[in-house]
Amino acid sequence: MKSTIQDKAKLVNSVFSEVYNKYDLMNDIISLGIHRVWKDKFIDWMNPSQNSSLIDVASGTGDIAKQFSLRNKNLPKITCVEPNDDMFNKGKSNLISFKNIKWVKSSAEALPAEDNTYDFYSISYGIRNVSDINKTLKEAYRVLKPGGRFMCLEFSKIDNELLNFLYKNYSKAIPAVGKYIVGSSKPYEYLINSIDSFYNQEQLLELIIKNGFTNVEYRNLSNGISAIHSGWKI
Numbered sequence: 001m002k003s004t005i006q007d008k009a010k011l012v013n014s015v016f017s018e019v020y021n022k023y024d025l026m027n028d029i030i031s032l033g034i035h036r037v038w039k040d041k042f043i044d045w046m047n048p049s050q051n052s053s054l055i056d057v058a059s060g061t062g063d064i065a066k067q068f069s070l071r072n073k074n075l076p077k078i079t080c081v082e083p084n085d086d087m088f089n090k091g092k093s094n095l096i097s098f099k100n101i102k103w104v105k106s107s108a109e110a111l112p113a114e115d116n117t118y119d120f121y122s123i124s125y126g127i128r129n130v131s132d133i134n135k136t137l138k139e140a141y142r143v144l145k146p147g148g149r150f151m152c153l154e155f156s157k158i159d160n161e162l163l164n165f166l167y168k169n170y171s172k173a174i175p176a177v178g179k180y181i182v183g184s185s186k187p188y189e190y191l192i193n194s195i196d197s198f199y200n201q202e203q204l205l206e207l208i209i210k211n212g213f214t215n216v217e218y219r220n221l222s223n224g225i226s227a228i229h230s231g232w233k234i
């Protein structure tokens with residue numbers, strides 16, 4: 001079990017070290033820019049205010065922290081958590097002008113934060129990559145204030161047969177695009193496999209509930225290509 005967890009962490013780390021430089025470009029290409037709309041909808045549902053604090057975990061290049069901040073005149077206090085050196089450096093330098101955003105190098109399974117600290121916890125396209133999802137959810141619960149909200153954006157399962165068929169066929173072409181843009185198809189083979197083997201909407205909802213959250217619900221985006229899960233710490 002321990003070695004499986006370490007193997008996954010190692011694999012995921014090597015994937016992101018391979019793609020970090022072209023990460024944003026590849027997201028725009030393979031999602032045809034739609035990831036930006038999904039991320040906007042994610043922040044819409046969070047509906048943060050100027051005095052909301054956020055811990056954004058698996059921050060990558062910092063899209064969520066940036067939008068959360070911009071919507072509120074850069075007043076919210078935000079902590080970005082990212083374990084991969086290359087993604088961390090890229091994200092931190094992207095958001096260097098945001099004085100309200102600090103960066104911490106750490107994994108989702110062991111957050112360097114006090115209990116009951118944040119109003120919001122966000123994880124966008126990160127939960128599929130963690131090595132221990134239960135530990136991750138327990139940590140999310142721990143660092144949120146009572147009344148705080150957990151928000152997760154992730155690829156999910158499509159609820160329409162025709163779209164599913166088209167999407168599966170489209171996905172097969174993504175590693176070749178990766179090879180052309182990034183120079184390697186492997187990270188994008190990992191991407192497709194990790195999406196395939198990840199939980200569906202209901203299974204993820206159950207896990208979130210099992211780890212202490214209440215009023216857990218989800219919304220599908222583009223017929224479930226992605227989904228947003230929301231839960232509360234009461």
Ligand SMILES: C[S@@+](CC[C@H](N)C(=O)[O-])C[C@H]1O[C@@H](n2cnc3c(N)ncnc32)[C@H](O)[C@@H]1O
Nearest residue numbers: 016058059060084087107108124125126129130
């Ligand atoms: C697909 S990117 C998502 C980046 C960003 N949140 C976004 O929505 O564009 C996934 C990120 O999760 C990070 N990651 C991988 N394993 C992690 C873990 N155990 N804890 C926290 N972050 C992790 C990766 O290094 C990578 O930067």
